Amino acid sequence: MRNLVLALLIGSALLSCKKKTTDSDCEHKICTEEFRSIVLKFVDNKALAAEVKDFTVINQRTGEKVYANSAMAANLTKGSYIVVDDGNTKSLSEEGDDLKITGTFEKTGQTKSAIIKVTGGICACHINKVSGPEQIAFD
Template sequence: MKKITLLLLMGIALFSCEKNKTSDCGEKMCTEEFASVMFKFVDNKGAGAEVKDFNVINQRTGERITANSSIYTSTIKGVFIIVDDNNKLDLSEQGDDLKITGTSVETGQTKSVVIKVSGGKCACHINKISGPEQVAFD
């Protein structure tokens, strides 16, 4: 009886190993780190600017992106988490253009920039491909 139980367990283990090897993404080794992309709005002197009407729109889908980790950030004036690993399924593997927009509380000026960030279901982490890290109000 012990041999039959052992054979059954080995068969189940082999079956489940094969199942993992045939996933759509193949075998990957991912780190435990949590990636995010930050962006900063500054005034004409380079200091952090207070911003209202902040938003991030994925230009491919037209959907608004909100980084879940942004609610846990410290309140550094003008600094925002644009996207994080919780958003990787919202992004394509080739990278999506994300339009970042904000309005200066002080001057009323609105500025927009576009950055490119990749993700996808097989990505371990999001990855910023291109674009500025900050924008300055006049």
């Protein structure tokens, strides 16, 4: 009886182990060549584009700052900021990560934040926005 219990414990421990996914597990995946990015717009109380300072994006799961690779090359239009792009895919989880976006309105000094949920993963071809606002409005 004791051997049966021991065998069941060992068997369940082995079955509960999950293999960690690596880049080599993804080599047969076919992806499109599009490049996705998620843009968030800051607006003032009149719904006009608002320039912000101290713009940050923090991954709430890891506590690390997120830098979109394409953000350095382009600041689309006034008040629009690239939050994350396909260059960040591997640093995001398959289940989705909450990204806290914060900015301070230059004219008033008011700071606002919002959270968007974005999926990625080691084998993901692209990021995908799950939830969250399209813009942040200042008072």
